Structure formats: structure tokens, C-alpha cells
Amino acid sequence: MPVQSRRESPEMADVVVCGAGPGGAVTAALLAESGHRVVVVDGEVFPRFHIGESLLPLSNPIFERLGLDPKSLGVQSVQKHGVTFLSECNQRRARIEFKGAPGIKQPETMQVMRAGFDQLLLDRAQAKGARLIAPCQALGVDFDRPLPRVQLKDSVGREFAIDCRFVVDATGRKGVLARQLGLRRMDRGLRKAALFGHFKGIPFQDGRAAGDIRIILRPGQGWVWLIPLPGGVTSVGFVFDSGEKPKDLAESPSACLERWMGQLPLLQPFMEKLEVTNQPSWESDFSYSTRAYSGSNWLLVGDAGSFIDPVFSSGVLLALSGAVDAAGALDRALGANLGRGRGLLRAYGSEQQRRYRFYRRLVLKFYSPGFQEILFATESWPAGTRALVSALGGNDRPDMGTRLRLEALYLIAWLKNRSLSNR
Template identity: 30%
Template sequence: MSSTLFGVPEEFDAIVIGGGPAGSTTAGLLAKRGHRVLLLDRDRFPRYHVGESLIPAFMRPMQELGLTERMDARGFERKYGGTLVWGNAQVPWNFSFIEGTAHEYAYHTRRADMDSLILDRARELGAFILEEATVKEPIETDGRVTGVRYTLRGADGMHEARAKLVIDASGQARLLSRKYADVTWHEELRNVAVWTYFDNCERLPGDEYTNILIEGLDEGWFWAIPIDKGTISVGYVTRSEEANKEGRSLQDLFWEEVDKSTKLKKMLASSNQAAGWRTARDWSYTSNSFTGNGWVCVGDSAAFVDPLFSTGVALATLAGSTLARIVDQIIQHPEIEEQALKRYVTAYRAFFDEIRTFVERFYDRSKYKEFYHSLATEMVDPDRERTPSANFVQLISGLSGKHPMLTLTLDDLVGPSDESASAQG
């Protein structure tokens, strides 16, 4: 039975399930456009999440939200590029964002702090935010999702909220996506990750000081992300079958592989472990449907790709920005919903598939860096308008090619505005 929450209406233009980067970005930008938005999240922020290293594509939606200066004010560490120990003979090489993008840096950050920053901005922009609210099920009316039922921690009874469109940004919980669609796992990227945190680490030297380190070994690879001056996040990623070999734990495997590393081993030489262990499995998948009657997915509820190039948060927030523009038009012009969401899905899948395909091919560690550069050129610059190294940087920055994901418009669906039509008449 529904009960009304103090100050919170029951009818909305859009309901967003999930307050992570995808959900908060979508809700914030919809509220900024003047729409009534409800965001529900089962946790209380700040809350832990892995994924501390970001790429320049992330900066575009953050500029829309007006958050870039606040990130510097909060002390988030700027990330200007990366150091790779990768390819034939595991020769070290670097890349710099300034070579291939309009944004010369992104950030390393504790996700709890960053996610709270985006959620709070959505609240500032006028979205109704309910934390510790667990969505139990969608409300269906004549086969269309028209709202959700949810509980609030510490309160009895079920609450209801209704909206013109429900947005699933629930991450890997895939609350609506799991109910209405199957998922495809990408077999080439069936991996396991194990990670922890270290204090008092040695940093990379000179111009590499703020770089993420990606160090490839025979059976997997490490990330090392400098969260602040002395703390780094370190994780090891390997194939599921390698991790499942009998007789050793993932923690044992982690330390065995650290001993085989070069740059990482040096960084950890005088450090101390500062946290427990965390693991994740089967990281790469795509939902078979991103949208349905009255609902649409964004972020990890739609798709997730292996974390090799730290694309997850950037892809989620870019998709949130694009979806906010589309939903804004759908609310104003309900008749375009089906075609508009189809256009969103087509662009989103193409953008995701490009990143996934590149990651899959990059996992061949038998090549030299020139091969990886030429691969990026083949994918995003077939006319050879830029240098191969610039194409590589552009691709792994999440700003590749001329995807509709970055420029998608609905002008042809909406038609001229009333003002324009009157002027033409």
C-alpha cells in the first residue's frame, strides 16, 4: 500500500533507478532542463566503488554539470596519461592525453568522493534524491512500465512513484534489464580481478608521476592507480580459467604475479597493504535490450567492458548525457519515443562495441606499440588524417571517431519549433 513521503511528489517526468555516475548524470541533466526527476538508490552515499581512474571523455558530461572546478577544489589528482608495460618483450611505453584530445587531463579519485559529488550536484539542480530506497519492482499499466514500487530503510510499507519514463541506472544489478532482457557475456573477456590498496608507495618518475600504470604479464595484467600522494589502488586481472586453477587463492596469485612484474614491484617495495581484498568476475557483457515499453537502460545496466582502459565511468556518464537530451525531447514530444530511443540504442551499442573490440584485440600482447597504434587508426581514422599515436590516444580517451553518441540530435524527428513554424507561415 502506498504512503506519501513528506515533500516528495508521486508523479514525475522521469524516475532514475541508481545514483552512480550514470544515474546521477542523467538525473542532474534532466533536472537542469526543468524536468521533475526522482532518483532512488539503495545505499547511503558516500559508498565504496572500484574504478578510481578516469579518462578525458568523462570531462564532457562533467562540464555540462558544472563540476570540473569542484574536482580540483576537492583535491582530486589530475591524470595526464598512462605508462604501459605491454606487448612484445614487455617494453615500457607511455601515452599523453594532450596528443589526441581536447582535454589534456582527467582524474584519479576515490570513487566514494566522486560519486557523492555528482549525486549532490543532481540534488542541487533540482532532482529529488532518495537514498536507502530499494526498488522492489516496476509498476506496469497495460504492458508499459509506468513507475516503481520501493521501500525506504527503517520505514514500514511500500511506496509508489510514477513517471512518463523509467531509467534503469542500477549498475550490474540490472534491475529492469534483468527482468525484461537477457545478457550476452563476451567470451574473449571472461576475466577475474582481485585488488587491494597500498600506502607509502613509490611513484613513477618524472613526467610519469600522475600516470596510471598498466603492466602486462604472460597470463594477465596489473593496474596501479595513484589515488593520492602515497596511496595506490592495485589490481590484477586474468582469465577465469587461470584464476580457477586448484591449489591457490586469488591473493596468492596476486603476489605470485607481483614478483614477476618490473615497474609495479619497484613501486610496492617499501609500501604496506592498507585494505582488505576485493574481487570481481565476468566483467564484460551487453544487455540484449537497452530499452522497452516505458523504460530504458544507461551505464552498467546496459553494458560493461573489461576495465583495461578505465572506460566504464566515462561511457556511463557520456551515455547519461546523451540520454538526458533524448528524454528531454521525448517528454516534450511523446510521439517520438520509439524512434528516439532506437537512435539512442544504436549509437550507444556502436560506441560500446568499438571500445570492446579494441580491448579484445589489444589483449594480444605479442605485438609492438606500433601495432596497437595502427589498430586504433584502422578503427577510428581510416583516412589517416591524424598520426597513429594520436589515434591511439583518442580511442582510449573515449573520444574516438565521429559517433552519433557524441553528437546525436533528434531535430528531424521533432520538426521545427512552433516559433519557427509560425515564422515560416
């Protein structure tokens, strides 16, 4: 554990938020708005690149709560009405729109460059009174004191600390506190890797589908995302079993991604004029959960707690929803006695666990051939499709009818899987 290098006593805050991505920035914004002393630290200088550009409609009420107009947000974006599913050889196509799905009142959402989007949320936090220290690494938290002491290191290597009543770990996949406390559990059922980059020269779809995320299914090999971004840029990503990585990536992420793209019939015609706008890179083993999302004086928000899989673009929404819950729980805990405070933080943890399970189940279904058959037959049961679209739009608390229809779809997928495996 690093030592305090300053002679004066550490600064004091109500809450220290480690990490200023969407989860950390929104937690800080809402707590500062409620009048609490909030310090948010991030190891990077914003704006910075981050993968994860496709948003979901259920983020809209959270943007409104922050005083942002969900129709424009004030950042460059591409309007997204739905999702297009394609087969690898481009022979099968199915399209869903969020409009009309149960529980989705504002169906328009967007594709964003995360640099600008994350900066916008962080600006919001600062405008509401949160104090930002960046670049500044959170090194760990000393809990062997009356109050948690967050150990920090600034850009010139100087170590210092801030004491606080509550610590929020929102450091994303780094999960500084989650790792310190040994909470992270890798998801053996979802051992995936992703290779991705940004390119110009891939035409968008026509009409209302222009802003869709395209998901290309490659049975037995994984899937590919194409996300249309401002400036005619497309985010391209291949998701595959992480066991494939070492062999192919020996050649460099760039060469490997372009080779894989060239093998996709949909992209082949555009390969010659392709322009790289963000160097390809890869991420692996990004699916994990946590033994706990909260303790008596700490919380994990967003990816610091868990991440499932990028297929349904749920990561940012889960971080935003977790942030709203975290800020609500901490706001009340800061005014409550110890016992009540613990109960509030425990309830926060249970809610994150419930949401995580809801999405993990959906993602596991996606990786089964029976479910992928259903995705290409969306017209055969419109009410069932609407239930699925509701979940894909981010509605993790569907009404009873929607829930039953979703369960029926899962059952149909299971039956299809059985009949496919008997062939």
C-alpha cells in the same frame, strides 16, 4: 512483484532513475536542470567505495556542462597526463600522452577516489533539483499499468512505489531492469575477473608520468593496473581469465593479491613496507552487453546496459556520455507524442550500441599479442599512435583520417598476430 504497502496512491515523477553512480547522477542532474520532476534512488549510503578510479579526457566537456571545473572538480585527485605501458619484467616501457591527439581539446584528466567523485556528481543532481531517496533498493518495475510503477524498498524494509513516465536503469552491474527484462548477454569473448585493492608504499613515477595509469602486460596471463591516487595511495588490480579464480582465491583475496604482487618484479622491492588502505576484493565476469538499451518507456544507462573491460578506463566515460544522451532523449520525449518519443529512445539505444562496439573492438585488439607489440613501438609511426591515443582518450567519433589510421593499426596488429602464430 512486491505489493504496495501504503494506502495512499503512489508518488508521481516524470522520471525515476534507479542507481546514483555516475550514470544515474548525471542523468538525474541534467533532467532536473531542464525542469523535470526526477527521483533518483540508490541502495547504498553515499559516499561509498567503488572501483574505477582512472578517468579519460573526453569526460571534461561533460564536467563543464554540469558546471564543474574539469581541472580540479573540487575533489582530491591526481593529475593524469597519459598512460605508461610496461612489460612484466620491467624491460620494456612505452608512454603515451593525450596532449596533441586528434579530437582531444582538453587533454588533462585525473585519477580520483570514487567515493568522493560519485558523491560530487550526486550532490550536483540534488543541487539541480533531483530528489534523492537512499538507501532504497529498486526491486523492479511493473509495466502492466498505464504508467510504469517502480517498486522500491527503503532501509527499514518498507515497500512502496513511484509511478513515472520513464524509468532509467542506472544500477550498474546489478542491472535491475536489464535482468528483469532478460536483456543481459554475457560476453563469451571476454571472460575476465579482477582482483584489486588499495595500498600505500608503492612509489609513483617521476615528472609528468607521476599521475599516469601504469598497465603491466603479462602475456598469456592478463595484465595489471597501478593507479596513483590522492594521499600516496595506489590502486592495484590484476585482470585475468575468470577460469583462474576459484583455484587461487580459495586462500582469500588479500593473501592472493599480495602473493601475486610479490611475484611482479616492479612491486617486489616495496612488498615489505606495503600498507593496505582498502581491503582487496574481486569481481568476475564483468563483460556483457544487452539485447536493447531502450524500450518505449525505459532506458539503460552505463553499466546497467553494458560493460566491456577495465583496460582502457572507459567505464566512467561511457556512463557519463550515456547519461548525457539519455537526458537529451528523455527531455525531448517528455514533450513529444508517443510515436516521436519512441523514436527518440530508439535512437538513444542505437548510439549506445555504436559506442559499445567501438570500444569492444579496441579491447579485443588489446588482448592480441600483435597489438601489444604495437603498444611498445609507439615511436615507429607517430600519426598512427596519435590515432590510437585519440581513442584511448575517449574519442569514439574520430574524424576520417584518424579512423583510417586506426584501421591501419588494426591491420598491422592482425598481420603481426599471423606472423607470431606461424613462428
